[in-house]
């Protein structure tokens with residue numbers, strides 16, 4: 144009997160391969176999980192930022208979901224860029240039928256470049272419809288601020304926000320990512336019971352395009368394998384740390400993470416991947 148685990152990402156694209164569906168599929172592959180993808184928006188973007196966005200018709204997104212779910216049912220699902228309220232409603236309605244499948248919600252709202260990836264009205268919808276369905280929500284600091292409606296600039300505030308996302312907004316667990324905070328790279332995880340800090344050194348590199356997508360995709364892959372949410376997040380942190388440690392100086396702007404970085408662990412960085 145085949146024991147291959149499968150994961151589905153529902154997200155937008157990055158033709159330069161650093162973020163969105165492309166990053167998710169690379170991470171699934173590296174974690175030995177069969178990757179599938181449903182496209183929400185075709186995004187013309189690169190390491191310099193977003194040039195243009197083409198949202199797919201909701202009916203076509205629904206058709207893609209049907210193609211997947213009637214054929215290869217995923218063991219875990221991740222959502223990234225969901226640009227409009229209509230898309231969000233469709234996806235929430237769909238997920239309500241599949242509550243047993245672990246679901247990682249990366250509430251992508253604004254790219255690090257500052258480009259808006261979601262309609263403002265969708266921000267309320269994500270809280271009301273998708274967060275309560277999520278096994279884990281993985282916001283960065285600015286997404287966390289939108290979810291909880293206040294500034295989040297300290298570890299203590301990250302803890303309070305993670306607790307609120309679980310206890311009040313209804314997610315099963317949350318990991319608030321501290322990639323944009325000063326000091327070490329500290330993420331705060333809460334599971335309704337305990338707070339855990341995931342801590343790594345901070346790399347002084349501009350090449351961090353796609354870090355959030357990569358981190359949540361690894362979490363999704365590990366959930367597909369049946370790992371606990373905390374174990375999945377710990378593995379995601381190890382993977383993303385090495386993906387940034389050896390990140391790639393590609394393009395004219397902020398280069399992408401290195402998905403084979405974890406395989407170089409402990410080796411001298413003789414190819415000069417990062418910086």
Ligand SMILES: Nc1ncnc2c1ncn2[C@@H]1O[C@H](COP(=O)(O)OP(=O)(O)O)[C@@H](O)[C@H]1O
Pocket residue numbers: 255282283284320321322323328329330343344345346347348351353354355356358380383384387
């Ligand atoms: N310069 C860095 N050095 C080490 N880890 C980082 C760095 N920047 C981000 N991270 C880590 O990458 C992951 C993604 O975080 P973040 O950059 O906050 O997300 P996003 O890409 O969604 O803005 C987190 O685990 C965070 O701690």
Ligand SMILES: Cc1ncc(COP(=O)(O)OP(=O)(O)O)c(N)n1
Pocket residue numbers: 154155156157162163164186188223224251253254255256260351352353354355356357
């Ligand atoms: C299509 C698409 N989805 C998500 C993002 C955001 O990527 P993220 O990993 O949060 O990191 P940055 O690229 O913003 O640094 C994106 N750019 N495109």
